């Protein structure tokens with residue numbers, strides 16, 4: 545008997561019915577009277593570098609914090625790979641395939657680079673970080689964790705730095721370690737909060753290459769970034785926030801030409817009126 549269904553089924557194996565990785569609908573985060581994120585909806589497609597841009601204080605970091613569960617959403621929903629994660633715990637979102645880096649680098653500066661990358665994975669492996677020290681099965685898992693961490697350091701070009709103390713590295717190299725740590729958790733969607741901030745042009749160029757290589761691994765990227773050369777050169781899609789609201793979205797050339805975006809960045813009329821009411 546033949547099995548005619550198999551060939552078509554394999555093409556879609558492991559993916560949902562569409563190519564949507566993340567869908568947010570009417571998402572809001574208010575801090576008292578401050579509407580940091582206010583009724584924002586957008587969709588991130590698989591294989592895209594989707595940038596989220598906007599002036600300082602427009603709600604970009606808050607968006608990442610709500611997506612990862614560091615903050616509870618005030619309203620709205622977050623759907624990752626077809627699954628509603630709006631109310632799930634941060635570590636369950638990591639298990640579901642969400643990873644991030646922070647606007648302010650968060651590494652254990654007195655620990656070696658390798659340990660910093662391994663620590664990220666322990667939220668995903670069965671053994672907690674401290675149990676690794678005592679149990680044989682945890683130690684075995686630890687070897688796999690170590691291999692993976694070394695692989696990810698190689699991937700970001702930091703393979704030679706694994707035994708160095710994180711705190712001794714340049715800012716740009718610390719950023720790469722953070723990215724390796726996030727990648728080691730095996731994300732479907734990687735959220736990066738201003739990864740180019742504080743980087744020199746050479747480091748930014750290196751970051752650009754790393755981001756492109758990440759997408760080649762079928763990892764989707766949401767990039768929050770102020771470096772417009774990087775953003776405009778690398779993004780498939782851009783969403784623009786201003787005062788917590790989405791004011792534009794589209795391909796880089798569309799967004800760059802959008803009068804709302806230009807006025808938000810130049811701080812002309814509209815933006816100043818809003819500010820005065822704020």
Ligand code: ADP
Nearest residue numbers: 575578580598599600601602603604605606607
């Ligand atoms: P961006 O990352 O775009 O610069 P943020 O998301 O950091 O902007 O901030 C958006 C707004 O939310 C700002 O007005 C900021 O002061 C406010 N905000 C952010 N986090 C908090 C918080 N934990 N408590 C109160 N207000 C906050």
Ligand code: MG
Nearest residue numbers: 604605606647
């Ligand atoms: Mg920010």
